[in-house]
Amino acid sequence: MSGRRWSRWLGPPIAFVAVALVLGRFQPGVEAGGRVTPRPAGVCAQAVPSLRGLRPELGTWWRLVDRLDASGTLVGRTLIAGRGGATNLTLELGAESSASGPVGGMIVVTSDDGRFSNVQIVSALEGCSWLVHRSEDVARSAILDASRGAVLAHYVTRETRDDKGVWRIAGMDPASTLQQVLGALSAPPGLAPVWATELRLDPAGGKLAVQSCGELRCVTRVASIDGAGEATELLAGPDQGSIIGFDGARIVTWAHCQGLPCSVQSWASGRANPQLLVDQAVGAALTRDGRTVLAVLDDTGRAVRLDLAGSAGQRILGVSAGDLPLGSGVGAYAGLEVGAGEIALAAPGADARAFNLAGAAPAP
Numbered sequence: 206m207s208g209r210r211w212s213r214w215l216g217p218p219i220a221f222v223a224v225a226l227v228l229g230r231f232q233p234g235v236e237a238g239g240r241v242t243p244r245p246a247g248v249c250a251q252a253v254p255s256l257r258g259l260r261p262e263l264g265t266w267w268r269l270v271d272r273l274d275a276s277g278t279l280v281g282r283t284l285i286a287g288r289g290g291a292t293n294l295t296l297e298l299g300a301e302s303s304a305s306g307p308v309g310g311m312i313v314v315t316s317d318d319g320r321f322s323n324v325q326i327v328s329a330l331e332g333c334s335w336l337v338h339r340s341e342d343v344a345r346s347a348i349l350d351a352s353r354g355a356v357l358a359h360y361v362t363r364e365t366r367d368d369k370g371v372w373r374i375a376g377m378d379p380a381s382t383l384q385q386v387l388g389a390l391s392a393p394p395g396l397a398p399v400w401a402t403e404l405r406l407d408p409a410g411g412k413l414a415v416q417s418c419g420e421l422r423c424v425t426r427v428a429s430i431d432g433a434g435e436a437t438e439l440l441a442g443p444d445q446g447s448i449i450g451f452d453g454a455r456i457v458t459w460a461h462c463q464g465l466p467c468s469v470q471s472w473a474s475g476r477a478n479p480q481l482l483v484d485q486a487v488g489a490a491l492t493r494d495g496r497t498v499l500a501v502l503d504d505t506g507r508a509v510r511l512d513l514a515g516s517a518g519q520r521i522l523g524v525s526a527g528d529l530p531l532g533s534g535v536g537a538y539a540g541l542e543v544g545a546g547e548i549a550l551a552a553p554g555a556d557a558r559a560f561n562l563a564g565a566a567p568a569p
Contacts, residue, residue: 245294245295245296245297246284246294246295246296246327246332246333246334247332247333247334248334248335248336249328249331249333249334249335250333252377253326253335253337253377255354256309256311256326256349256350256351256354256355256356257351257352257353257354258351258352258354259308259309259310259311259349259351260309261309261542261544262288262307262309262310262329262330262542263542263543263544263559264288264289264541264542264559265286265287265288265307265310265329265330265541265542266286266287266288266307266329266539266540266541266557267284267286267304267306267307267312267327267329267539267540268284268285268286268538268539268540269282269283269284269285269298269302269537269538269539270282270283270285279300280300281297281298281299281300281302282297282298282299282300282302283295283296283297283298284296284297284298284304284312284314284327286307286312286327286329286332287329287332288310288329288330293329293330293331293332294327294329294332294333294334296314296325296327296334298314298316299317299318299319300317301316301317301343302314302315302316302317303315303345303346303347303535303536303537304327304537304540305346305347305348305349305404305533305534305535305537305540306348306349306540306542307329307540307541307542308349308351308542309349309351310328310329310330310542311326311327311328311329311349312326312327312328312329312540313325313326313327313347313348313356314326314327314334314347315344315345315346315358317343317344321340321341322339322340322341322342322343322344322360323336323338323339323344324336324338324339324340324344324347324356324358324374325337326349326356335377336379337356337374337377337378337379338356338358338374338379338381338383339379339380340360341363342360342361342362342363342369343360343361343362343363343366344358344359344360345359345360345361345401345402345535346358346359346401346402346403346404346534346535347359347374347404348404348405350373350406350410350430351410352406352409352410352411352430353375353410353430354375355373355374355375356373356374356375357371357372357373357374357386357404357406357413358371358372358374358383359371359372359402359404359415360372361402366398366399367389368389368390368399368402368417369389370385370386370387370388370389370390371385371386371387371404371413372384372385372386373385373386386413386428386430387413387415387426387428390415390417390424390426392417393424393441395419395421395422396417396419396421396422396424397419398419398420399417399418399419400418400419400420401417401418401447401534401535401536402415402416402417402418402535403415403416403418403447403448403534403535405448405450405451405456406430406451407451407453407495408452408453408493408495408545409453410430411429411430411431411453412427412428412429412430412451412453413427413428413430414426414427414448414451414456415427415428416447416448416456418446418447421461422441422442422443422444422445422446422461423445423446423447423448423458423461424439424440424441425439425440425445425448425456425458425472426438426439426440427439427440427456427474438474440456440472440474442472442477442478442479443461444460444461444470444479445458445460445461445470445472445479446458446459446460446461446462446467447459447536448534449469449489449490449491449498450490450491450495450498450533451491451495452491452495452496452513453495454473454474455471455472455473455474455513456471456472457469457470457471457472457482457489457491457498457513458470458471458472458479459489465486465487465488466485466486466487466502466503467485467486467487468481468482468483468484468485468486469481469482469483469486469489469498469500470482471513482498482500482511482518483498483500483502483509483511483518485502486500486501486502486509487501487502487503487504487529488500488501488528488529488530489501489530490530490531490532490533490548490549491513492545492546492547492548492562492563493543493544493545493547494545494546495513496512496513496514496546497510497512497513497546497562497563498510498511498513499530499548499560499562500518501524501528501529501530504526504527505526506524506525506526506527506528507520507524508520508521508523508524509521510562510565519567519568520567520568521562521566521567521568522565522566522567522568523560523565523566524550524560525550525552526552527552527553527555528550528551528552528560529550529551529552530548530549530550531549531550531551531557539551539557541557541558541559543559543560544559544561546561546562546563546564547559547560547561547562548560548562
């Protein structure tokens, strides 16, 4: 992956290497529903609907496409979204931008124009969006908190990129006051500068994992979502790479690798060292219910299913050659809403699909 595709503030690809190599394989693929010309997203005519307890809208999807200038420098991104075979919208974003979800058919998008950062909620079904906050600080990432009907966003200062913590956007008014959920990170020695911050809620919505990654390693803070802005625990180690998933009691991450294949590991509360889940994998994901890990071992479709609660890994069938799980972090280029026990898979040049991990047949 060329360094030109990263803005000077997104940082080098080293901290994201495992995720970046996986996601890069999906970028050339066709959009779901075929090659059509979707309409640009407009402002939704109705008020922002209640985001609390959204019902799943299975099959809603989004994809980011980089816009490069003649020299190959990243100058912006285009969000394309829809459901199933329908492509419902496009939305032009800045170079420093991200998308997450879908949750209940809703995608949370951050985009910075060099002066202001916007946080938007995009409806993949309606083909329109709502601006829910604008700030002079930079929104580095954001996710939907459906348990409380709000958006959680991580901010850094514009000039220095100093951490400003995680904030709750609940008023859905671009000028509304935010509520701090977690304070700024005091970076451990050797971590700074921090190039990326990932936000993950556990399946119950009661705990928030905030992972901060520098060039050489990552650290993760875990906090109660209704706490007083203080982390309840710091999960850290010299070998922690980018986060894969969070079940409330442990985080699943890559090891810190310079490429793929790479080890997959679990960091549990109260333990100083991680548990090795898979020695070498080219793709990995955690089901939405936080129970099961899928690790794809190579590009032939060999795959392992692991119960995160502790059972041994089991080889399974059903993953096709070239299939890899979609990522879900700040570096993700695509998302697909799937069921609680499912994983979103895609191969280069193909539409993403839901894979029922619980129902996969064991390999002989």
